[in-house]
Amino acid sequence: MRKDDEKLMYTDILANPRHMVTKELVKRFENGIGQCYPNTALAGSFVTAEVNEIMDPMNINATWDRGILFNSTVYFRKGSVRLPSDVYHMLIRYIMDRNNYQIGQSGLYINSYQSDPFKACWKNNCHPKGICIDLGPNAYRCECGQGYRDLNPSDPGRRCLPNTGYNECERKEDNECSENARCIDQEHLYKCECLPSFTDASPKDAIAGSVCVLDYCSDVNFCPRNTTCMNEEQQAICQCDPGYVDIRKSEKRTQLFDQDILCLKMRDIDECALGITNCSG
Known part of the structure; x- marks a missing residue:
């Protein structure tokens, strides 16, 4: 006005x-x-x-x-x-x-x-740079405006940030980097890099560096032979290599083999001796 x-x-x-x-x-x-x-x-x-x-x-x-x-x-x-x-x-x-x-x-x-x-859009909770779309007498939908992206698509149009010219790293709520990652601002969006001694464990549909876990696997002696170290969010696991069978469930494993033998080739396994058969009685 x-x-x-x-x-x-x-x-x-x-x-x-x-x-x-x-x-x-x-x-x-x-x-x-x-x-x-x-x-x-x-x-x-x-x-x-x-x-x-x-x-x-x-x-x-x-x-x-x-x-x-x-x-x-x-x-x-x-x-x-x-x-x-x-x-x-x-x-x-x-x-x-x-x-x-x-x-x-x-x-x-x-x-x-x-x-x-x-109209329903008269009072709405869309982001200041969002767009309100009337859906009926008491219903509306929010969308981020052109040149903006939605930080929370599950609740659209409420958290909108510009695609360019904005530093998402200045505020934690504007980026998805792990607390164990470094946020790096770029001309378009940003990227996350896991800190030293940490490794990326982000899900496939998430931003790289959004989940950074302690890199247990950096210790070359963490897992014994015939296994591969796999980092998880709270720990690391030693996964049997292809062609090898996990014998850790056997109660007799340590009686028959060294403590660090976790996996054996199929041809080397005596299921009866290890007690890992499904035989009854």
Whole structure:
């Protein structure tokens, strides 16, 4: 909204109804509304308009990051209004289509985008750089705007960050790097690198470096022969090499073999001696 050629932005002054700036805007708005309705189908029904308060638009909708919002009550003769939404739509259509965006002759001008208070998107929790899409009387969907990406697709349009020109590494909540990783900002997005002595254990569908675990396998003696060391999130396991069978479940393993023998080739296994058969009795 603007007053003549001056763009109006909300300040704390406008929260004070006694301040001269607030009083002037309230007077202009109320008089302007009174000059609009005589030019609509409600001409004979309009009584008066009263401003309740001037509000910061962002308190209603985070995507409205500029301008001011008039919270007002408009009075009409009893029984003359069929639907409350008609009151709003007739006013906006007159101001935009027939009065060059000016509220009466007040010198106050609205912008071309006016959100409908009778739509679900009027009050939403979309990100300031998000887009609200009406789905019905009481339903809407949020999406991140063009040039922004969604940090939480399971709850879309609430956490949006620019694709370029933003350092995701400055705030932990803006990146998915492990606490054991270093976040490296790049021109487009960022990357995570596991710290020394740690190794990447991120799932296939996750960002590399989002899970970094202690690299037990860096110790070449961690696993015995015929096995391969595999890091997991909280530990490492010694997995039998291809062609070898795990005999760790055998209660007789340490009686027959050295402590570090965990896997044997199939041809070297005596299942009966190891007690790993499925024979009964």
